[in-house]
Amino acid sequence: MKIPFTKMHGLGNNYIYIDLFHTDLPEERLSELAVKMSNQNTGIGSDGMILIHPAEKAEVGMRIFNKDGSEGMNCGNGLRCTAKYAYETGIVNTKEFSIQTKANVVHAIVKVNEDKEVEEVTIDMGEPILQREQIPMLGETGTTVINEPFQVADEILHVTAVSMGNPHVVTMVDAIDEAPLTRLGSMMEKDERFPEGVNAEFIEVVSDEELHFRVWERGSGITEACGTGACAAVVAATLNNKVTKGKKVIVHLAGGDLVIEWKEDEHIWMTGGAETIASGIFYA
Numbered sequence: 001m002k003i004p005f006t007k008m009h010g011l012g013n014n015y016i017y018i019d020l021f022h023t024d025l026p027e028e029r030l031s032e033l034a035v036k037m038s039n040q041n042t043g044i045g046s047d048g049m050i051l052i053h054p055a056e057k058a059e060v061g062m063r064i065f066n067k068d069g070s071e072g073m074n075c076g077n078g079l080r081c082t083a084k085y086a087y088e089t090g091i092v093n094t095k096e097f098s099i100q101t102k103a104n105v106v107h108a109i110v111k112v113n114e115d116k117e118v119e120e121v122t123i124d125m126g127e128p129i130l131q132r133e134q135i136p137m138l139g140e141t142g143t144t145v146i147n148e149p150f151q152v153a154d155e156i157l158h159v160t161a162v163s164m165g166n167p168h169v170v171t172m173v174d175a176i177d178e179a180p181l182t183r184l185g186s187m188m189e190k191d192e193r194f195p196e197g198v199n200a201e202f203i204e205v206v207s208d209e210e211l212h213f214r215v216w217e218r219g220s221g222i223t224e225a226c227g228t229g230a231c232a233a234v235v236a237a238t239l240n241n242k243v244t245k246g247k248k249v250i251v252h253l254a255g256g257d258l259v260i261e262w263k264e265d266e267h268i269w270m271t272g273g274a275e276t277i278a279s280g281i282f283y284a
């Protein structure tokens with residue numbers, strides 16, 4: 001099977017994008033194809049596969065598959081790249097439009113240069129989900145998870161759990177370079193207290209408008225950046241009184257910076273770059 005693709009990244013979080021407005025893929029092979037395309041030795045190499053598709057409730061839809069073939073519910077970096085692709089290829093012809101994910105419908109705003117190229121994208125990601133059972137995380141129904149003791153291996157972390165349509169568990173550390181990403185990330189991802197798995201973020205608070213950030217992603221391991229994770233990190237930092245709601249926060253991820261704002265109306269806005277790397281044909 002010959003599959004046209006475009007490889008794109010948001011702050012180094014890179015995916016293989018398949019345009020289902022112009023290509024068909026069999027639903028039953030999607031997970032297998034995500035694994036194949038993501039393999040850096042026998043495939044193209046990426047953090048996963050993203051489908052850009054016709055949607056019922058928005059001008060364009062996005063589905064995301066992690067490197068391990070699991071389907072995620074949302075992807076912040078993927079949304080910015082999807083918005084860039086949709087505008088530059090004429091799927092949409094306005095600078096503001098909606099994108100439907102498995103989690104919700106979000107609103108995208110693209111910033112275009114004189115060559116009609118999208119240089120920056122802002123996404124209204126909607127509201128975070130904080131109820132434990134909706135993360136989902138095991139424990140007392142109807143409660144939130146803020147600075148809760150959480151033992152992993154021989155360590156007692158203090159975690160805050162946030163869903164952006166996909167599950168995140170955020171731990172504050174004193175020094176981001178000492179975050180136990182490699183040692184604990186995989187255990188946290190698959191911890192039974194998170195029935196659907198979890199993306200594990202570590203943050204170092206620099207000031208009330210600046211964080212350092214690292215992530216072990218569910219289904220992909222350590223990535224350069226995680227857009228939904230950066231949103232979850234700002235929510236967690238706010239709930240722990242480290243940053244102020246309604247102020248823009250600069251999040252320094254390994255692959256670059258995102259500007260995140262948790263507004264007074266509860267919506268979270270994310271602004272950052274999106275880049276096209278290459279396009280071609282994948283021989284599946």
Ligand SMILES: N[C@H](CCC[C@H](N)C(=O)O)C(=O)O
Pocket residue numbers: 013064066071072073074075076077078166167199217218219220225226227228229
């Ligand atoms: N690994 C995530 C999906 C990708 C999210 C991330 N790459 C982003 O930019 O938000 C999950 O399984 O929930």
